[in-house]
Amino acid sequence: MFFSFVLCCLCLSVYADTDAVKSVSVMEGDSVSLESNIPEIHQNYIIKWTFGHPENRIAQINKEAGIFETYNDVLDGRFRDRLKLDHQTGSLTITNTTGTDSGDYQITIIGGKKITYRFSVTVYAPLPVPIIIRDSSHCSSSSLSSSSSSSCSLLCSAVNVGHVTLSWYKGNSLLSSISVSDLSISLSLPLEVEHQDKNTYSCVINNPIRNQTTHLDFSQLCQPCAIRGCDSAEAVIRLVVTVLVGSAAAAAVAVLVYDIRIRKAELETIQTSHRPCTHCS
Template sequence: MEGDSVSLNSDLTEMKDDDVIQRRFGDKNTLIAEINVTADRITVYDDVLDGRFRDRLKLDNQTGSLTITNTTTEHTGDYERQINGVRKRFGLIVYTRLPVPVIISNSSHCSSSSSSSSSSSSSSCSLVCSSVLNVSDVNLSWYAGISVLSSISVCVLCISLSLPLEVEYQDKNTYSCVLNNPISNQTTHLDINTLCHTCADSVHSCGPTEAEIRLVLSALVGVATVIILVYDIRSRRAERDQAHIHTSGA
């Protein structure tokens, strides 16, 4: 994993007085470190290959093992160990740290379906699990419990991965989205109640525009009610005044 240290052993418990150990890297077998016991010399070549190994190489003067500290993906490749002319090659892959995948709802409304032979209906929720990354050799998968439902893999550098999933709102399964490479993984668990809503919820919910319309209608009804009450009071008062005038005249 990026940032970790790795040791490339020499398979020696102790070096002899005439041992010469060389370490090389890459397709061009670039010399990056050397131990010459006879000359009592230990050398690391920090500036080769654009300095990718600078301040990262440590040689054990007892066994000849090479340790690479604070590794990056630039240290992925083939390494050669040569002891007194005998060669052995190692393959090293350094993986970047994985981001946590994100689950989002892919639709603003649920979809419902019903059959003619049954009065029951079901609502489903469309989801997408995605991850923004700049790595290689990763898998993005949907799980129901411990079973894989779907998966997508890439082995070249990419910007993002996304994987859809359709679930029933009443589904009791435990769903999770997993991003993994051969040595690590990141998991996000699905909370259906948070991301998915039933059709009944959708019917009773309203957006800002509908809420504003309802507020205006309520205000108009209130104003109309006040006008009617004022008109009724004035009409009753006028009737009483008219009756009083007739009584006084009589």
């Protein structure tokens, strides 16, 4: 018994790095475990888990009293039915994590002495697949005869993302990247390559846990403008539509003006016919 007590005190002393804050990352929907740093709860241990500032108690253990309890009513039930206590070590597991679970957690262990450990949890939203499109503004009829027609201007984008990095790679070599720490922001990253380039290009979005990759398909996006003809065709179609719409609008205005003139003439005729005769005897 005495040996167990001494071992217990030694464990607390070894792990008593109370100033350190452990960073923990998890994908939204996954589970995350916050370790108590003790191998076993002893009879005289009292353990309390809290979240946020000010601290909200979310779980408690009093082994001597037989208490192993999580609190579902705190913070408007944010953690309802998602907190699991390890009855042997006192570690806390949060299941089916959401963005609101991000924040600071703390465990306080009282067993002969008071020990506190802190955790900073970040819950990352699922990553979208980056989208690569051709920047058609660089492929116009005016540029077909210039040197720019030999290049392909691309744009890789991802919408509603936060805490991510968007990057272009040539093979395994990083070409360019852009990062954002805010939430719900759209990112775009340009790239210009030659039509005859035989290298492999890919756009990658990543956070500290996962990544999503889209590979550049030259056959779909990087045919020369003269071959694709899409931009010229699009320009012609837009011109025709504009002319047709303009013609229709002009015709409608002409009809309206003509109708107004006719009605005005009829009104003047009526008013003249009903005007009193000043020369009648």
